[in-house]
Amino acid sequence: MMFGTQGFRAAWAIDQHFKNLTVTTASLSLLINYPHFLISYKLAYSRGRAFVTAHWWQLLVVPAALIATFAFAYAYYSTPVSQLPIFSMLSSDLRGLGTNAQAFSGPRLGDLLFGLTFNVMIFTVGWHYTKQVFGCMMVYAYFDKYRFTPFQRTLTKYALLSIWWLNFVTANVSGAQNNFSQFKYYAFDLPDILVPLTTFLVYAGFVLVVYEVFWKNYRERGQAPGVNMVVPFLALYVWWLPITRQYEFYFLLTPFFHSLQYLAFVYKMEDTRLRGLRNPEIRGTILAFSIVVAGWLAFEFVPNEIDTALGTFNSWQMFFFFTAAMLFINIHHYFIDNVLWRFKDPEIQKYLLA
Numbered sequence: 001m002m003f004g005t006q007g008f009r010a011a012w013a014i015d016q017h018f019k020n021l022t023v024t025t026a027s028l029s030l031l032i033n034y035p036h037f038l039i040s041y042k043l044a045y046s047r048g049r050a051f052v053t054a055h056w057w058q059l060l061v062v063p064a065a066l067i068a069t070f071a072f073a074y075a076y077y078s079t080p081v082s083q084l085p086i087f088s089m090l091s092s093d094l095r096g097l098g099t100n101a102q103a104f105s106g107p108r109l110g111d112l113l114f115g116l117t118f119n120v121m122i123f124t125v126g127w128h129y130t131k132q133v134f135g136c137m138m139v140y141a142y143f144d145k146y147r148f149t150p151f152q153r154t155l156t157k158y159a160l161l162s163i164w165w166l167n168f169v170t171a172n173v174s175g176a177q178n179n180f181s182q183f184k185y186y187a188f189d190l191p192d193i194l195v196p197l198t199t200f201l202v203y204a205g206f207v208l209v210v211y212e213v214f215w216k217n218y219r220e221r222g223q224a225p226g227v228n229m230v231v232p233f234l235a236l237y238v239w240w241l242p243i244t245r246q247y248e249f250y251f252l253l254t255p256f257f258h259s260l261q262y263l264a265f266v267y268k269m270e271d272t273r274l275r276g277l278r279n280p281e282i283r284g285t286i287l288a289f290s291i292v293v294a295g296w297l298a299f300e301f302v303p304n305e306i307d308t309a310l311g312t313f314n315s316w317q318m319f320f321f322f323t324a325a326m327l328f329i330n331i332h333h334y335f336i337d338n339v340l341w342r343f344k345d346p347e348i349q350k351y352l353l354a
Helices: 002-008 012-029 033-043 049-054 056-075 087-096 110-143 148-168 193-220 226-241 247-274 280-310 314-316 318-338 348-352
Strands: 177-180 185-186
Touching: 012 033, 033 049, 033 226, 033 247, 033 280, 033 318, 049 056, 049 193, 110 148, 110 177, 110 185, 110 226, 110 247, 110 318, 148 177, 148 193, 148 226, 177 314, 226 247, 247 348, 280 314, 314 318
Parallel strands: none
Antiparallel strands: 177 185
């Protein structure tokens, strides 16, 4: 519908519906987007010390590194980057390579650290989205008894990952200035040749999956892929490819539906887990309510209250803790999911695939 009405946005009434999506999705974030982030903490850290220490990099080192980065940024935010030789040398080297030195220019150390962290988030979000789609395909294939050979599985995964590569490249070939809640940061100016190269990989990957997986399985075993397995695969191409992208849908509704898809799998996990306990309905309601409240506290109330109390916007023209909380939770969530959703994980086998 959004693609179909895009051409009629010159009409005020239609254009307003597109603009209203910002308010709508912001409100829905409280019930969908925020909980999808916070429930991953429950799934990971409730599994005990042995699980946490076994995945020490994702569950201990990554959050500690992010906290250290933000603490350092807070302590030395106003320090001019020009006084730090290492960044001056790096900017000079980047100019020599024809890339965007603005990403390392600051001008303040806090601006630089937040800008680099934003670029880390943009880099990892594509990894996260594509891996979730791949995981959905594998789960539905398991339920449908649709068999992938090891080669087909690897081919499908890298075909999806190529969409991430193309998106990251297209967002970083111009070195443009981006904005988030009054904070400005710069993208990298990657070589233009990467756009046609990654575009070729995307189209080649799509054709190969259709032929090597869907067509060959149908020809050799008479087995067609189920709708539930194909829809996530096609949706990523339609929603994420630059050539098919609709701006509001891409920035507002894609994260919403990604979160909704995630919560469907969480529901299956928690519903199966709670069935063996007393009063599962009450326990489930308390869990859902707690996750919604925790999301609101983590993303909005607590960081905004700290920003107000410390006057960070008046000092640096940015909402320091609001921005830091968003970056921390997003980036760490991607690493948490990297250890949670594994086919051979005993809890996945017991609660999701049972």
